[in-house]
Every structure is written in structure tokens, then in C-alpha cells.
Amino acid sequence: MNSYELLYILNNDLADEAKDAVVEKLNAVVTGNGGTVDSVEKWGTRRLAYPINFKNEGYYVLVNFTAPATLPDELERVMRITDAVIRFLIVKR
Numbered sequence: 001m002n003s004y005e006l007l008y009i010l011n012n013d014l015a016d017e018a019k020d021a022v023v024e025k026l027n028a029v030v031t032g033n034g035g036t037v038d039s040v041e042k043w044g045t046r047r048l049a050y051p052i053n054f055k056n057e058g059y060y061v062l063v064n065f066t067a068p069a070t071l072p073d074e075l076e077r078v079m080r081i082t083d084a085v086i087r088f089l090i091v092k093r
Contacts, residue, residue: 001066003038008079008088009058012045019059022084027063029078035067052086064093 008026010019027037043060052058072090079085 001035002069003064003066003093004072005091005093006063006065006075006088007091008061008063009048009052009086010061010084011086012055012057012059014059014084018084022082023061025082026075026078029075030063030065030067030071033067033071033074035065035071038064038066055086058086 006026010022014022023040023042027040030037039062041062043062045057046060048056048058072092076088076090079088
């Protein structure tokens, strides 16, 4: 089991309930594939360094989790097909 850090940016135009639903969905992917979510920090709305899809602000979420080595690939696949996720980065700690 490896320790990972995931930072992702959600579309800020979503309602609060939709943002929470996406966060829960991604946490469920981690726990459903044999991982454990250690912490979730919702940083909130922040200004982007440069416009992405004509948006200047995004909703930042930081997740620390422990998982098998195959889980980051599956998590990346799910985030790529989720329209609400603008950018993401997974780092092995």
C-alpha cells in the first residue's frame, strides 16, 4: 500500500451539492478499489493562475489517501471522464 496525494480543481459554476457529490464520488472510487481516504481538505474557490476553458476561478480539493499501486490509474480514468473536474494531479508521497 502506497501513500498518495491528489489535488483536483472542480468547475466553480457547479452548485454546492454537485461539488459535494463529485467529491464523494471520487472518494468512493478510492475506497471501492481497496484504498482508504486519510483526509479531505476542501480549499474552496480560488483564482486560477491562467484561464482554463474560459474560467478564471476553480474549486480546489486536496485528498490524502493510501491505496494499492494500481488505483491511481483507475482514479485518473474516472477523473478524465468526469466533466466537473478541470485539472488534477496525483503524487506518490
